[in-house]
Amino acid sequence: MSQLNITSHAEILHFxxxxxxxxxxxxxxVWGGSQDEGGLPDLEHGAHKVLVPFTWWLEHHHEADIASKATNGQIGVWFATDDDILKHADxxxxxKKVWPLVAAHFPIFRDGRSFSTAALLxxxxxxQGEIRAIGDVLIDQLLQGARVGFDxxxxxxxxxLDVALKQFNLYSVTTQNSWRGLRTTRTAQAALDA
Incomplete structure (x- = not known):
């Protein structure tokens, strides 16, 4: 696996x-999973929770130490845009029983495949758990992300971040169904009368 450096704010937007x-x-x-990094980051010192690549999880989830750390809420997974999650449904x-958090990676904001990952999940x-958008995540992606399942x-x-918080109050009418609920219901006649 290649070196991957995913940076973000010290705070996340939780919705x-x-x-x-x-x-x-x-x-x-967020750990890139590179063998050059010396294996799984030390969870005893520094960061106590780590998101590992799904491909790394596939190779290591049977190890007792890894399964124990996931059950204890210390390990979650992140999906790359080309991970075939349907192939690994089992x-x-x-x-779902052990991951406290999953994430979908946006390698570049123009690549929307991670929206599909969230929707499939x-x-x-x-x-039912938390799904986080990571990587090249811009304010412009928040509304679409919230609709398909990112929270x-x-x-x-x-x-x-202050501008990002305001994005969810921009619109009072929802014209599409989403993971968050059904679209705003207004009859055609009510719309004409308005």
Whole structure:
């Protein structure tokens, strides 16, 4: 695996399904999974929680130490844009019992494949836990991300968190169904009368 450096703010934007958007400390280190890094980061000192690449999880999840750390809430996984999660449905189903957090990586903001990952996790796998957007995450992606199933966002460091918080209040009418609920219902006649 190649070296991967994913940076973000020290805070994440957390937007639970039935809650309001708020800033929260980013407690998770994103690890690229490179063997050059000497294996899994030390979880006893420094960052105590780590997101590992799904491909790394596939290779190591049977190890007792790894499974124990995941069960204890110290290890979650992140999906690359080319990870075939449908091919590994059994691993995803088992992961639902141990992963405290999953994330989908945006290598560049123009690459929207991670929106599909979040939608698949919510719709096909009925994932109820947190799904975080990581990588090249911009303010412009927040509304779309919230619709498909993301409920936390590790924004790129140059993005303004105060502006990001306001994005979810821009529109009072929802014209599409989403993971968060059905679209705003108005009859055609009511729209004409307005």
């Amino acid at each position: 639970p399904k039935d809650g309001k958007p708020a800033l929260a400390p980013n407690e998770w280190q 691993v995803i189903e088992a992961g 919510r719709d096909r796998f009925q994932w 936390s966002f590790a924004l790129r460091p140059d993005q303004k």
